[in-house]
Ligand SMILES: Nc1ncnc2c1ncn2[C@@H]1O[C@H](COP(=O)(O)OP(=O)(O)OP(=O)(O)O)[C@@H](O)[C@H]1O
């Protein structure tokens with residue numbers, strides 16, 4: 056007899072917006088959090104670490120070696136802090152974190168160079184933090200093409216017009232993927248949304264219980280689905296605003312390219328935000344007060360950050376962690392948003408992740424609606 | 433004491449609330465224990481009992497906010513166990529604690545409630561309600577900033593806006609000044625005259641006396657019910673009214689009488705004292721030594737409702753406490 060009513064849903068949504076507007080602090084947080092995080096992370100992205108500790112492992116002592124060392128130090132990226140005499144010693148220095156890089160000059164380096172045989176110049180990089188090494192690596196590559204110009208004469212000088220004289224081989228350690236910083240900003244959208252969306256719905260519901268307004272709401276003829284959607288839809292809009300803020304900043308401040316379709320991104324966004332809101336709603340049916348709701352949010356947020364591929368490369372995680380990660384909406388959202396923004400992926404490419412996200416959304420919504428009590432018991 | 437009520441409902445009026453054996457436990461304690469309740473259409477039914485006796489819980493059971501552990505019955509002809517959705521539509525419930533949105537204005541709150549009940553032309557109804565309440569010029573004030581009395585009036589307005597057939601009022605006048613309380617009750621009587629049934633919980637004796645019928649709950653058990661007169665008569669309590677020339681005398685008498693066999697209750701009211709006992713003869717024997725004292729004026733009176741309730745409360749705590 057009581058069917059779903061758009062009229063009632065409208066009343067609930069309108070009420071939610073009025074409350075949102077009145078709660079200045081929360082409203083400021085909704086818009087402030089993304090900006091703040093972006094600036095914090097943005098600083099990290101922009102940071103271009105210099106004077107990184109570097110060890111030299113030279114098996115060929117020649118004028119070229121000295122030129123290289125001087126060149127390295129002039130580049131500002133590398134500080135030669137030590138010299139390794141054996142491969143094991145070099146290995147040890149990088150493993151203990153004493154140095155970020157080991158520059159290895161193989162035997163016969165100068166001989167090969169003079170013969171024009173493009174000898175290898177090896178760079179071992181501790182890439183656990185790829186943002187820290189990326190620029191330095193690029194710096195070395197540039198350096199290697201120019202630094203020896205002065206030392207070369209005659210027929211060798213002729214070679215410099217063409218390809219570089221040495222073959223720089225980068226050996227990234229501990230982080231095979233070597234992600235670029237561009238990965239972070241799109242991922243940040245997902246992280247911000249996960250945190251704010253879950254916390255705001257969880258709080259919005261438990262607030263009704265704490266303030267006693269739930270008793271009134273329950274005596275009125277509303278359906279659980281109406282209450283749930285009345286809580287979720289207003290925040291989907293907030294989610295879009297947050298995304299717009301981050302994307303705009305990413306585009307103009309950090310020059311993150313936007314290759315793919317923003318329409319497709321909006322489409323994905325809707326379901327991702329809804330999934331998080333459903334999680335928040337479920338938490339609110341479990342939590343007795345707002346503090347518990349916040350604790351549950353953190354409980355969900357941490358694995359989301361750690362296992363989704365935001366913090367660590369997904370493929371670098373153990374299999375069990377990957378399975379856990381596959382359940383989380385953030386994992387799928389990250390893949391889709393990076394695919395769309397950076398690689399220009401279309402709908403066909405995101406289907407598998409979209410399906411996983413939808414399955415999560417439906418599953419959690421069912422749990423939420425079953426948990427929702429129409430009584431105070 | 434018994435104000436005549438112009439519109440006492442006819443004896444054969446249909447029952448709006450008819451429940452039997454209502455029971456609810458929280459964590460192993462029976463908070464509502466085997467309660468029967470019959471309320472006829474158009475009746476104002478007073479619901480009394482000490483703090484924690486289970487009044488709020490009973491009201492919540494009636495409107496489907498809580499599920500009873502045992503008991504059956506109907507509310508407005510709908511089964512309380514299976515048809516709570518129908519009951520909710522036809523009931524107006526004013527909660528003990530203010531439960532409208534404090535961060536919404538008066539108008540916004542009323543508009544929200546009107547929309548949720550699916551009222552036609554909510555804007556107009558809200559406007560009428562505001563006019564009736566004399567709240568037009570405060571319509572934009574946030575509900576949380578209203579004084580206690582105004583909050584209660586707003587809550588009452590919200591509860592009757594959708595034209596319910598049964599009003600459940602949980603301590604609607606707690607913390608309201610006497611004049612506003614009087615007006616509140618005049619309004620309740622007007623509503624009852626128009627056919628609405630009202631179940632109202634209260635701690636005020638004068639309000640109990642303005643009800644057609646009352647019932648008294650203690651420790652989850654229904655101890656008495658009927659008209660005020662019935663309840664007093666049923667109690668079998670005998671009471672002496674003692675007035676004295678000085679406060680000190682009365683205080684000393686109160687001290688001497690307290691705890692004596694046959695005296696169940698000694699209650700000072702300024703320079704007068706109410707001395708009550710369940711057994712008339714035992715009470716007379718107990719007070720006999722002080723009857724002849726100078727400066728004390730002894731008079732046998734009918735106990736007040738308050739005497740009866742306090743007496744029942746003591747008895748209940750002896751039995752169940
Ligand atoms: N949700 C609950 N969980 C546990 N105990 C509860 C719950 N609700 C009520 N109680 C307990 O049930 C008892 C009766 O409470 P109730 O609110 O019905 O009393 P009341 O008669 O309305 O009291 P008052 O006059 O103070 O409003 C109290 O002891 C209370 O602590």
Ligand SMILES: [Mg+2]
Pocket residue numbers: 487488489528602
């Ligand atoms: Mg109560």
